[in-house]
Amino acid sequence: MxxxxxxxxxxxxxxxxxxxxxxxxxxxxxxxxxxxxxPRQIIDEAIRGLENGDTKYTRGAGSIELCNAVSEYLGFHHSIEVDSENIIVTPGAKQALLYSFMITTMPGDEAILLSPSWASYEPMLEFIGSVPVNVPVRRDNFHPDIKAIRSAITNKTKMILINSPCNPTGAVFTPNEIQEIVDIANEYDLWIVSDEIYSRMIWVDWPHVSPYNLSGGEERTIIVNGWSKSWAMTGMRLGFMAGPERAINAAKKCQANSASHVPTYIMNAAITALGCNxxxxxxxxxxxxxxxxxxxxxxxxxxxxxxxxxxxxxxxxxxxxxxxxxxxxxxxxxxxxxxxxxxxxxxxxxxxxxxxxxxxxxxxxxxxxxxxxxxx
Ligand SMILES: Cc1ncc(COP(=O)(O)O)c(C=O)c1O
CATH class of the missing domain: 3.90.1150.10 (Aspartate Aminotransferase, domain 1)
Incomplete structure (x- = not known):
């Protein structure tokens, strides 16, 4: 056997x-x-998609209307300006994370996780042969220990993962902390994968800030987000990634040769969701x-x-x-x-x-x- x-x-x-x-x-x-x-209007739109015959292959990154809607959404809610050509809608944020890890690391390369971190990052890195390096966050408030991140960097480090707001700790990193991580990434020429799936769920008085928007962040940040949490759409398997053209072009190759695209009939439902404030x-x-x-x-x-x-x-x-x-x-x-x-x-x-x-x-x-x- x-x-x-x-x-x-x-x-x-x-x-x-x-x-x-x-x-x-x-x-x-x-x-x-x-x-x-x-929400009912999202379900109705998915049903309409099925009834309209949206059951065939379509544009790999997601319909242009959907990518435009994601681009507008990022601009409106998070002041993130990304061209819709640099956005891919993926089967869940999970798949976007996998593409991001494949794009930013080769087997043997190290990726810094701020631990404790979401349970899937480590195995996902390991099964593509990359090496997760766990850097503990501060024990009192679960915010990043900037000195510890700096000391964990080796000549094999290629990426730092930020997940703010964080699963499992609930920490929302401050804009200053995120800028400090971006500065380190700049200094060592590293990628940042920013898992922003909880970006609309902030219970403190500092805002969600994407490293993409901070000085030096745009050229090295891949943003991952999705519909599962804020719109209660876990089973619809809809996520997206956005970032620099060279990263997204590589992700398009990953998606074309694995998932192809998300189900055609839920693309309009995804657009509807983005407007369901x-x-x-x-x-x-x-x-x-x-x-x-x-x-x-x-x-x-x-x-x-x-x-x-x-x-x-x-x-x-x-x-x-x-x-x-x-x-x-x-x-x-x-x-x-x-x-x-x-x-x-x-x-x-x-x-x-x-x-x-x-x-x-x-x-x-x-x-x-x-x-x-x-x-x-
Ligand atoms: C931090 C984090 N990232 C990504 C995901 C995956 O989300 P999706 O359902 O879009 O694959 C989850 C789901 O629990 C999560 O907590």
Whole structure:
């Protein structure tokens, strides 16, 4: 029997063991999936696409109308000016990240991750033969440790990944911190891959800033973003990447020879979504409420330290004060009827658990009540 290629040997699966659907009575605070229905007008547009016969091959990067809409969206919401020729719509932000890693690193090259970071970055780099180098963020507020980034750079470093707002920590890097990272990238001639999928979910009074917009950033930043989080469209698998022409031309080759393009009939639905500001704003109001419920509820449990999440929809709670490891805590929580994620499954996450407040309000209330019953 032939062996599977060795590139998958020992490859991490991140949070997967704790993302399995639990029993029916368990409150699930694990998944990074909005607990809202996809807005109706987006669904209607997708149905219209099917009925109109948008079921054939089309432009690889996405229809020109869709790429124009993404370009306008970036300009309007984030003051990012990118020509629509330098935008590709991809099957999820995940695929855009994979293309970005293939474009910026060769096997053996190093990519800096600010850890703890989203569970898929490390295995994705590893299966293309690149080397993730985990640089811990500051333990108090999960913001980047600029000195540590500088000292991690070697002659093999090719890329730094920024994910702000961050999954799993909820940190929103300040404009100054991002400029400092861009400065380092300039000094060492590195790429920046900027995963901005939570860019509309900011709960602090400093704005989301893309490294693309900062001095020296435009020529070396690949922006990755998508529809999954802000429009509750996880299953539609729609993401995009934008950046310098030479990077996007390479990404077009990746997409042409792998995915071809995203489903033709959802392209107009994606355009519709970009205009659905009311839905985004109303989801965000709910997230703010749920975030506060989490902070208030969890802070009453002795031994838990709850750094206030600055963006996205995760609480990254320090459980070391309970005397339990994060695995023991997550296993105990599951016995108490709450599923959450022990962060030692990813680099740099030891001692923390990730708790998602993308779940419904009822689930959050019940989840906190069960944790209190177990721990108080
Ligand atoms: C930081 C981060 N990047 C990318 C993704 C992937 O998003 P998509 O559903 O668009 O592939 C996720 C999803 O959880 C995420 O948290």
């Amino acid at each position: 032939p062996d599977v290629s060795s590139r998958f040997d020992g490859l991490g699966v991140g949070f997967a063991p704790y993302l399995q659907p639990p029993g029916p009575d368990v409150v699930r605070l694990t998944v990074g999936e909005p607990g809202f229905e996809t 009311d839905a985004v704003n109303s989801f965000n109001n709910e997230y703010k409420k749920r975030r506060q419920m989490m902070i208030d509820g969890l802070s009453e449990i002795p031994g838990l330290r709850i750094p206030e999440p600055e963006g996205a929809f995760y609480v990254f709670a320090d459980v070391t004060g309970t005397g339990m490891s994060d695995i023991e805590f997550a296993d105990g929580a599951l016995k108490a009827g709450v599923q959450l994620i022990p962060a030692s499954l990813i680099s740099g996450g030891k001692g923390f658990v990730r708790i998602s407040y993308a779940a419904s309000e009822d689930m959050i209330i019940e989840g906190i009540a069960r944790l209190k019953k177990w721990l108080l």
